[in-house]
Amino acid sequence: MIKTLMLIHILVISSLILSINKPQHKEWETIRMRVTAYCPCEKCCGRYSDGITASGHRIGKGDVFVAADKRFSFGTKMIILGYNNNLPVKVLDRGRAIQGNRIDVFFHTHKEALQWGVKYIDVRVSKPKKLRRN
Numbered sequence: 001m002i003k004t005l006m007l008i009h010i011l012v013i014s015s016l017i018l019s020i021n022k023p024q025h026k027e028w029e030t031i032r033m034r035v036t037a038y039c040p041c042e043k044c045c046g047r048y049s050d051g052i053t054a055s056g057h058r059i060g061k062g063d064v065f066v067a068a069d070k071r072f073s074f075g076t077k078m079i080i081l082g083y084n085n086n087l088p089v090k091v092l093d094r095g096r097a098i099q100g101n102r103i104d105v106f107f108h109t110h111k112e113a114l115q116w117g118v119k120y121i122d123v124r125v126s127k128p129k130k131l132r133r134n
Contacts, residue, residue, distance in 0.1 A: 028079070028124040034102045035080060035123065037116035038067065038095070039109055053093040059106075067093035067104040072125065079124040080105060083116075088126070 038044040040051055040059055051059045054067075055074040064084040068076070068091040077088040083105045095104055103123065107113040 027127050029127055030122050030124055031101055033121060033123045035083075035116075035119045035121050036102070036104050037107055037113040038104045039107050039113045041110050043110060044113065055092045057092045061108075063106065063108075064089050065092040065106050067091070067095040067098050067106070069099050069102070070094065077126040078103070081121050081123075082119070 040049055042049045053059065053065070057063075057065070066078055066080070066089055068078070072078075072091045074091055076091045078091065079086060079088050080103070083089065089105075091103075093104070093106070098104055105116060107116065
């Protein structure tokens with residue numbers, strides 16, 4: 001009996017710790033966006049083709065992320081149909097031409113970026129849950 005109660009107590013505490021550390025998303029908002037693509041080359045990034053995004057992220061092998069307007073803070077998660085197996089990606093970059101309902105998805109090669117082309121897609125954007133402070 002005591003072992004069972006201790007196990008229940010440990011499970012409750014563990015779930016509380018996980019819920020505190022887990023990103024809280026109130027909901028996902030759907031926004032129709034013009035989605036283009038870019039790579040870290042000089043053609044796409046000009047003088048900013050140093051492999052470091054506007055958020056300070058150093059681009060690594062296999063990275064997936066988007067460049068978005070300043071209204072979306074760095075770290076905002078987005079789901080873009082057809083990109084990253086439809087799994088969420090973070091906003092880690094900005095772009096001079098990326099304004100309003102427009103984003104750029106990142107690819108590692110210029111060929112991949114060109115193959116993406118221009119798409120108009122309903123993008124799901126996470127809305128962080130506002131925590132109440134007592």
